Amino acid sequence: MEATASAKYLRGSAQKARLVVDMIRGKDVNQALAILRFSKKRAAAKIEKCMRSAIANANEAAEKANVSIDPDDLWVRTAFVDVGPTKNMRRVRPAPQGRAYREQRHFCHVTISLSNDERPAKKGAKPQDTAEAKPAKLAESKKRKRGGAAAAPRAKRAAKKEEPEAAEKPATKKASKKKAKSDE
Secondary structure, eight states, X not given: OEEEEEEEEEESOHHHHHHHHHHHXXXXXXXXXXXXXHOOOTTHHHHHHHHHHHHHHHHHHHHHTTOOOOGXXXXXXEEEXXXXXXXXXXXXXXXXXXXXXXXXXXXXXXXXXXXXXXXXXXTTOOOGGGGGXXXXXXXXXXXXOOOXXXXXXXXXXXXXXXXXXXXXXXXXXXXXXXXXXXXX
């Protein structure tokens, strides 16, 4: 069963309301309500009200169809925000270089659709049998050498590790001369 609710002419821009709606899309109703309750965004309170309306619409539709529905089984199927009208107020704001801009008040329309049907499988999900292939890929990636700027620091470290083998060479010319005389 699917139920929809919409809230029109909400104060605030659609872009800001979309940030909140994106957080709840695809979540369980209880989880979505918790996100909306504790969100610091101003649009969250109005979107929470719309969500509660959608839950009430689902209960009402279930009663009319003489079907029992558990509100905990509902999840957010779709949620989107449309741009509402821009109220062109007759007030002006100061702008640079002595100009004046008219104030614009943005409105938006929020629509939330809930469902208790089974959730579709995610498109990016891979089956469990690919877990065996992960260790092989991991071992293969460790064997590969990185090129470019990322490899430069490693090459320096590797060169420094090889130097201790050549540590027998004296550090200064005087030491080399003393060593040469002692060898004779």
